[in-house]
Amino acid sequence: xxxxxxxxxxxxxxxxAAENGAKKTRIMYVANLxxxxxxxxxxxxxxxxxxxxxxxxxxxxEKGQLFLERYTQFSSKYSKxxxxxxxxxxxxxxxxxxxxMASDAxxxxxVGRGRGKAN
Numbered sequence: 524x525x526x527x528x529x530x531x532x533x534x535x536x537x538x539x540a541a542e543n544g545a546k547k548t549r550i551m552y553v554a555n556l557x558x559x560x561x562x563x564x565x566x567x568x569x570x571x572x573x574x575x576x577x578x579x580x581x582x583x584x585e586k587g588q589l590f591l592e593r594y595t596q597f598s599s600k601y602s603k604x605x606x607x608x609x610x611x612x613x614x615x616x617x618x619x620x621x622x623x624m625a626s627d628a629x630x631x632x633x634v635g636r637g638r639g640k641a642n
Contacts, residue, residue, distance in 0.1 A: 531594065532594075533556070533560075533564055534567070534568055534573065534590070535590070535591060535595075535598075536555070536556075537550055537554045537564055537565065537574070538568070538574070538583050538587050538588075538591045538594075539554075540553035541574055541581045541582060542583050542591070544579055544580055544581070544582045545580050545581055546579075546580040546581070547561060547580070547581070549580075550565070550581060565581070571586075572584055572586045573586055573587030573590055574587055
């Protein structure tokens with residue numbers, strides 16, 4: 524299954540790749556981006572002040588580091604909630620199967636007809 528990343532997830536991947544300084548090629552491979560998408564998102568991260576270019580390549584700014592810290596906290600909470608939601612979905616499926624098994628095991632009883640009369 525292909526997992527599509529949200530814009531802020533792509534930006535976080537770029538920031539993680541450039542955290543200790545990096546050139547374009549390294550960012551492109553670590554963030555798993557095509558050259559075109561890398562160019563687009565690098566310009567965006569530079570424009571919002573998350574990354575700056577220096578003679579050695581790209582480096583994360585203080586603002587970018589704050590974003591990355593907040594993203595890391597969000598990602599942890601989101602993953603925890605996603606696991607809990609998956610557990611709840613599983614429990615719901617178990618309950619549905621139990622209802623199906625219970626109805627299959629019991630003979631059908633017609634409601635609203637006379638007692639003991641055959642129709």
